[in-house]
Amino acid sequence: MTGVSRRGLFGLAGAGVAVAGLGAAAGVLASGAEKPAGPSVDTSAPVPFRGDHQAGITTPAQDRMHFVAFDVTTKSRGELVRLLKDWTAAAERMTAGKEAAEGGAVGGIPEAAPADTGEALDLPASALTLTIGFGPSLFDDRFGLAGKRPEALVDLPHFRGDNLEATRSGGDICVQACANDPQVAVHAIRNLARIGFGKVAVRWSQLGFGRTSSTSKAQATPRNLFGFKDGTNNLKSEDPGLPAQVWVTDGPDWMVGGSYLVARRIRMHIEIWDRTSLAEQESIVGRAKGSGAPLGQQNEFDAVDPHVRGAGGVPLVPDDSHIRLASENLNGAKILRRGYNFTDGSDGYGHLDAGLFFICFNRDTRSQFIPMQQALSGKDRMMEYLEHNGSGHFACPPGPAVGSYWGEKLFA
Amino acid sequence: MRSRLQHLGVCLTGLAAISTLAACGGGDDKAAAAGAGGPITVEAKDDGCGVQRAEAQAGTITFEVSNKGSRITEFYLYAEGDRIMGEVENIAPGLTRRLIVEVPDGGRYQTSCRPGMTGDGIRADFTVKGSASRNTDDNAKLAEATQGYQRYVNAQVQPLLDKTGEFVTAVKAGKVDAAKAVYPVARTYWERIEPVAESFGDLDPRTDSREADLEPGQAFTGFHRLEKDLWVSGLQPDSGKVADQLLADVTEIATRAKTVAFTPLQLANGAKSLLDEVATGKITGEEDTFSHTDLWDFQANVEGSQAAIAALRPLVQERDAALAKTIDEKFAAVTGLLDKQRDGDGYKLYDKLTQAEIKAFAEAVDALGEPISKVAEVVAQK
Incomplete structure (x- = not known):
């Protein structure tokens, strides 16, 4: 057994194409996996790297993620631009299922350290997407970018209950790697970090397993670590209203066709949650745990009806429930969620360090994510079970056109 | 287990007004028979409240309230003494809203449509069959x-x-x-x-x-x-x-x-x-x-x-x-x-x-x- 056992070990969910023809073992793997979203979805095929928009935003959410934030350590604008060009070339190769550089893991001379780290040899592209974003701190006087900082790229305000750690927050540049095989995602970040040594340093990074949102109606709604379907009302790529909520149209020029990414590391106190009665859990979320239906309704995609009341005239979907607060008083503003579950071992006190790595994309964080989070952090009863301990805000430029590099217009 | 807990959920939601457990107990077995006969349609008009059936088994009862009138309306199910068992409000003309209500105990209830969302509403008796026994x-x-x-x-x-x-x-x-x-x-x-x-x-x-x-x-x-x-x-x-x-x-x-x-x-x-x-x-x-x-x-x-x-x-x-x-x-x-x-x-x-x-x-x-x-x-x- 070569590649197959390793991939099985790492829990590849969509066994689809890659393992066809491998006999009984493949069948066993596939049957243990989640129901595939549809017969035609190929979870191992490449996703185009170039285009009007960066991949990894409205493209179907993969099952695994490795997110990294870098501090730029070089003082040279030229060196930073050089790095972005090198990264773009490597990213284009890796998203196509190739090694990070020509020659790769074993094609160089024996005396040289291999140009690719090698752990993704024999693995398919696995729908790898690499998405870059620029943080507020990049727009200082180091690289002459101060005048180019978008107004929407604000420093996020303090939200009630925030307990942010500097070592999990901020960063000059982020790269989001998503793939249907965790090893492919980790390989991509590892090689980009390696290319960046001396010019950037990893500030923090986060692994995620199990997407917590669907970005396409072809995907089933997944569950978060509270055991609830999450993101039922998320924007989907098929929604006609999506472009207006996600893509920047009004400048600055270098951001047109881009989007703003907000990342939040949300620790869940899952041990406490698990001791909470089903009725309490459901009233906190506002949905039935089994079907995902809003309370008082029958099916997952039934509309939330705040006008239904139970005994004593008390609303069935409580005023301080998560779905109610996440949907109300926002003047129709929505966000595209694209987060992942995480478990980073344990916390030293016998509890799992687990939760949700929240990622969302929106056209203007000031009018979308921030008011939404202010409503939630102030009133959401779920906050008792949550702790936000990491945070980042990044401007993701439009997709690279043929022959151009990541963020080229920013440095033009 | 599951149905009991869900049932409790409804009771718990009502606890803003403090009551004893006994006030919302009973009826587990009947909950299993929930939904027998399907939802009960209600045609709410400016001068009428047509409830399809005037009785149901104890447990989960679903009403589908269609506003066929010209005024915004709401629909209530009351227990004796006008204790609200469930309500759905703000039903605009032409709209249908659903009310799923847990009724654990048999007995006499009342339905009410309230066109204009004011007054006592257009009431009718509603009988729930099946009853829970209590251990004093x-x-x-x-x-x-x-x-x-x-x-x-x-x-x-x-x-x-x-x-x-x-x-x-x-x-x-x-x-x-x-x-x-x-x-x-x-x-x-x-x-x-x-x-x-x-x-x-x-x-x-x-x-x-x-x-x-x-x-x-x-x-x-x-x-x-x-x-x-x-x-x-x-x-x-x-x-x-x-x-x-x-x-x-x-x-x-x-x-x-x-x-x-x-x-x-x-x-x-x-x-x-x-x-x-x-x-x-x-x-x-x-x-x-x-x-x-x-x-x-x-x-x-x-x-x-x-x-x-x-x-x-x-x-x-x-x-x-x-x-x-x-x-x-x-x-x-x-x-x-x-x-x-x-x-x-x-x-x-x-x-x-x-x-x-x-x-x-x-x-x-x-x-x-x-x-x-x-x-x-x-x-x-x-």
């Missing part, structure tokens, strides 16, 4: 649990007022050392009955918010604001004002606490939530981040939890003696660990604990939290 002996035990916990709360209220008064007086007199000494003592009485205080809206956040829990621009008040003044920043020009407000708020909480009656289910959930407080706030040392007197609060939460369980004790003992025994053992284990950290009349400061000691606390609280979380379902058994 159990009801007596449940009532005793409620009263027993009420006595406990009343016993905490006066010392809470006294010690908060001493604390406030010391702060206003600028006696920093005296204020520091009484701070953890006053909080002990507070933390023992915290679930009671939490049911009073704004009062709890004003009294007990931690600095990180505030929104930008929100005033930092209450115990922890004064804690910061005393231990870190020194008394401020407005410390006296903050102290006065604290005493006024605690006085109001004390007055209101005496009038609150908790249902047995709320007691069980309160016992659990006190331990949750320990696990998320005290184990992490976040509660008293300036004074590090977290172990006083820790001990008080545990005592409050134990008092709530004690009120339910006869019921738990009768229905699940093994659970009662486990809970006793795990309480004793936590208390034993706390006793080891005693220092004079109080406790060692939290920042002086070793990582291993904190981990031992966390494990003991987890071991207690699991059996405590089972009390609610034991109480809910019929």
